Amino acid sequence: MELTQAHRDALHEILRWRRDVRHFLPDPIDSAVLDRLRAAMDLAPSVGNARPWRVLNVVSADKRAAVTANFEAANAAAATPYKGDRRTAYNALKLAGLRDAPVHLAIFTETDPAAGHGLGRQTMPEMLAYSTVAAIHTLWLAARAENLGMGWVSILDPVGICKTLDVPESWSLTGYFCLGKAASDDDTPLLHRNAWQENSPTAWRNV
Numbered sequence: 628m629e630l631t632q633a634h635r636d637a638l639h640e641i642l643r644w645r646r647d648v649r650h651f652l653p654d655p656i657d658s659a660v661l662d663r664l665r666a667a668m669d670l671a672p673s674v675g676n677a678r679p680w681r682v683l684n685v686v687s688a689d690k691r692a693a694v695t696a697n698f699e700a701a702n703a704a705a706a707t708p709y710k711g712d713r714r715t716a717y718n719a720l721k722l723a724g725l726r727d728a729p730v731h732l733a734i735f736t737e738t739d740p741a742a743g744h745g746l747g748r749q750t751m752p753e754m755l756a757y758s759t760v761a762a763i764h765t766l767w768l769a770a771r772a773e774n775l776g777m778g779w780v781s782i783l784d785p786v787g788i789c790k791t792l793d794v795p796e797s798w799s800l801t802g803y804f805c806l807g808k809a810a811s812d813d814d815t816p817l818l819h820r821n822a823w824q825e826n827s828p829t830a831w832r833n834v
Contacts, residue, residue: 645771646776649778650811651809652727652807652809655729656808665682670765673758675746676743677748680763681735681736682735683792690792701782702782706718728807729806731806733800733803734762734802735794736755736759737797737798738755739797756799778805780802785800
């Protein structure tokens with residue numbers, strides 16, 4: 628298959644409009660859409676075809692409440708290094724959409740998968756986690772193509788999350804995500820709008 632300019636334009640638009648969403652509408656997501664998103668992750672690359680990602684759809688109200696409490700404690704601790712205006716700016720940021728997002732996904736990396744037979748990770752075992760991140764990014768773009776947004780909640784105690792969700796010891800938390808319809812559409816990232824940090828261009832250097 629030879630891809631065309633139309634394909635490139637569509638991919639560019641999806642990349643440009645992919646946002647780390649914090650403000651969600653509570654509208655439920657149709658199960659057929661969730662099935663398509665799950666299937667999109669099947670297309671993600673992974674080292675040695677190990678496919679180490681493990682996904683939990685967190686539907687329990689009690690577990691969601693525990694995750695939210697985990698975030699709030701971690702967020703309070705994360706604010707302490709900031710001082711003055713930067714502390715004020717940090718406290719003003721909305722850093723998670725846990726209370727509104729209709730779907731919560733906890734995504735883990737199986738650190739010793741049988742699949743792949745160890746191929747490609749003998750010298751760089753961290754490639755397993757990188758494979759999971761590639762699957763997450765595939766999901767993120769597929770979600771945007773479905774007119775949905777995702778938000779990566781990274782301000783968490785991962786040990787506490789693993790305990791709350793009662794996962795095997797060989798699972799390492801890679802990311803916790805909110806998924807749903809964004810409350811508003813904007814191609815300007817939240818941290819840009821809040822003057823926290825602008826993008827710097829990617830440099831490719833010849834060596």
